[in-house]
Structures are given as C-alpha cells and as structure tokens.
Amino acid sequence: MSKDTSAEDPWHSGGKLHPVLGTRDPQLADAQRVWGEDFEPVDLSELEGADPHLEDVGEQMRRLRDALTGIADSGADLAEAAELLRRAADIVEPQSPDQATRLASQWRKGGPGARRTNPVGGTENVIAPPLRAFGHPDGSVSARITLGLPYQGPPGCVHGGMSALMLDHLFGFANHWVGLRGMTAHYEIDYRKPTPLLEPLDMKAWVESHEGRKIWVRATIESGGELRVEARALFISANVPLPGRDATAPGEER
Ligand SMILES: CCCCCCCCCCCCCCCC(=O)SCCNC(=O)CCNC(=O)[C@H](O)C(C)(C)COP(=O)(O)OP(=O)(O)OC[C@H]1O[C@@H](n2cnc3c(N)ncnc32)[C@H](O)[C@@H]1OP(=O)(O)O
Numbered sequence: 031m032s033k034d035t036s037a038e039d040p041w042h043s044g045g046k047l048h049p050v051l052g053t054r055d056p057q058l059a060d061a062q063r064v065w066g067e068d069f070e071p072v073d074l075s076e077l078e079g080a081d082p083h084l085e086d087v088g089e090q091m092r093r094l095r096d097a098l099t100g101i102a103d104s105g106a107d108l109a110e111a112a113e114l115l116r117r118a119a120d121i122v123e124p125q126s127p128d129q130a131t132r133l134a135s136q137w138r139k140g141g142p143g144a145r146r147t148n149p150v151g152g153t154e155n156v157i158a159p160p161l162r163a164f165g166h167p168d169g170s171v172s173a174r175i176t177l178g179l180p181y182q183g184p185p186g187c188v189h190g191g192m193s194a195l196m197l198d199h200l201f202g203f204a205n206h207w208v209g210l211r212g213m214t215a216h217y218e219i220d221y222r223k224p225t226p227l228l229e230p231l232d233m234k235a236w237v238e239s240h241e242g243r244k245i246w247v248r249a250t251i252e253s254g255g256e257l258r259v260e261a262r263a264l265f266i267s268a269n270v271p272l273p274g275r276d277a278t279a280p281g282e283e284r
Pocket of ligand 1: 145165198199200201202203206207212213214215216243244264266267268
C-alpha cells in the first residue's frame with residue numbers, strides 16, 4: 031500500500047493503490063463473488079436474505095416516486111391510486127416488526143440487510159438513488175447515474191446534498207475495493223459547475239493514500255465531459271458496535 035508522503039499536503043498522492051482481492055471482509059467477499067476478479071457490478075439482489083417480493087415492492091414504489099414528483103399541475107386523477115396504496119399499507123404495516131428489531135436483524139451475518147436498505151443504491155429503499163458501483167483494476171471505483179425530479183435542488187439541477195451523499199457512499203466503496211474500511215471524519219466538496227438532472231453523471235472515487243488508521247480519498251462527478259463536483263475526505267478506520275449487540279464480533283466485520 032502506498033502512503034501519504036507530504037506533511038504539508040495530506041492530499042498528496044502517494045500513487046494508486048491496487049485492489050486487494052481475497053480479503054476476508056464479508057462485504058467485499060460478497061462483492062467479489064458477484065463482481066468476479068475485477069470488473070462486475072454489485073448486485074444487491076444476490077445478497078443473502080434478498081426477498082423477490084420485497085425487491086418488487088421497492089421497484090413499484092420507485093416507479094410511483096418518479097411518476098408522482100411534479101405531477102400536481104398535470105390534472106392526473108389519483109383517487110384510485112390513493113385507495114390502492116392505503117390498502118397496501120394496511121397489509122404491510124401490521125406484519126412489520128418494530129424498527130429496533132429490524133435494525134438488529136439487518137446487521138446479522140455482516141450486514142447484507144443494511145446494504146439492501148442503504149440510502150444510496152439500496153434496492154429496498156424507496157428514496158435511494160439507483161447507484162451501482164464498479165471496481166477497476168487501478169483501484170478506483172466508478173458509477174454512472176441519471177437522476178430525476180425527486181433529487182432536484184437548483185432549477186433543473188441535482189441538489190448539492192445528493193451529490194455529497196452519493197460521493198460519500200462511493201468513498202466507502204473505494205475503501206472496500208482496496209481492502210480498507212473506515213468512517214468519514216472530514217469531508218470537503220467543491221461544486222465547480224451545476225450538476226444537471228436527467229443527464230448521465232459519471233462518478234469516480236479512489237483511495238489516494240493511507241497511513242495507519244487514516245485513509246485519504248478523492249472523488250469527482252462529471253457530466254457531458256465536464257467536471258461538476260470534486261470532493262476529498264479523510265476516513266478513519268474504526269469499529270462501530272453492531273446494532274443489537276455489544277460490540278463487533280471477531281471476524282464479523284461490517
Ligand atoms: C467493493 C465494495 C464492497 C461493498 C462494500 C459495501 C460498501 C458499503 C459502503 C457504505 C459506504 C458508507 C460510507 C458512508 C460513510 C459514513 O457515512 S460514516 C458516518 C459519518 N461519520 C461519522 O459519524 C464519524 C463520527 N466520528 C467518529 O466516530 C470519530 O471521530 C472517529 C472518526 C471514529 C475518530 O475517532 P477516534 O477513533 O477516537 O480517533 P481519534 O483519536 O480522534 O483520531 C485518530 C486520528 O485521526 C485524526 N482525526 C480524527 N478526526 C479528524 C478530522 N475530522 N479531521 C482531521 N483529522 C482527524 C486525529 O487527529 C488523529 O490523528 P493522530 O493524532 O493519530 O495523528
């Protein structure tokens with residue numbers, strides 16, 4: 031692994047890291063099983079515990095989310111839809127355990143449940159933008175995504191908080207891809223040009239260097255070949271107690 035080489039500039043690149051394949055991180059192992067050796071997408075539906083009906087409900091909810099945003103002035107008749115949705119909620123709500131119980135169950139066996147409901151790319155999370163990350167042999171990860179009206183901030187543009195959220199998440203993938211993991215401790219972001227809705231966004235993240243518990247990462251968003259957003263962050267390796275248990279069990283990393 032390369033290390034930070036400049037005391038003045040902690041963002042100084044120590045050179046690209048190489049993917050550490052074959053680590054025992056359960057999340058990485060899941061990804062590798064699906065991804066193959068170096069370049070395949072993460073498919074959350076293949077993670078343990080995935081329920082095809084739940085995936086389907088999530089998909090229908092996302093269709094509704096996208097169709098409903100901005101529909102107010104269209105004259106659409108939503109009475110039947112409202113009634114059907116009320117019936118659906120009446121079916122699901124009584125079967126759903128309390129949130130503390132669900133939270134604990136999500137973190138069993140390395141947390142595949144939490145990944146499926148993550149606010150970025152979680153296939154069972156209705157608000158999640160549909161981000162799918164790819165790992166590359168040079169150690170970087172990338173994602174291409176087109177965002178619609180639910181993610182609007184400035185007129186016709188992606189909300190800056192969404193960009194920050196997606197890049198923070200992609201930092202996490204970049205860490206995992208090279209066998210590291212940590213929590214965001216410090217995060218800087220520059221919005222260079224407006225980020226358009228309804229057009230493909232190309233995101234990239236990579237670990238620039240790391241030393242001890244400190245991991246420095248960088249990321250960009252481009253659209254139409256132009257730089258829109260660039261970000262950098264310091265992650266610190268840390269063990270966080272898993273919900274429903276006192277501490278992370280040995281060998282049961284998240
Ligand atoms: C291949 C793919 C597979 C798929 C795989 C799944 C991927 C799945 C992706 C999920 C991706 C989610 C990615 C989201 C990531 C979050 O959203 S994380 C949530 C937001 N972050 C937080 O909540 C963190 C809150 N902060 C903390 O808990 C604590 O401050 C920390 C960060 C653990 C550090 O605390 P600590 O362990 O007590 O460490 P501390 O001694 O204070 O500091 C250690 C060193 O770091 C330095 N440091 C600490 N904080 C800072 C700071 N803010 N600035 C500068 N230096 C600092 C200290 O100065 C110290 O330096 P030295 O003195 O050693 O030189």
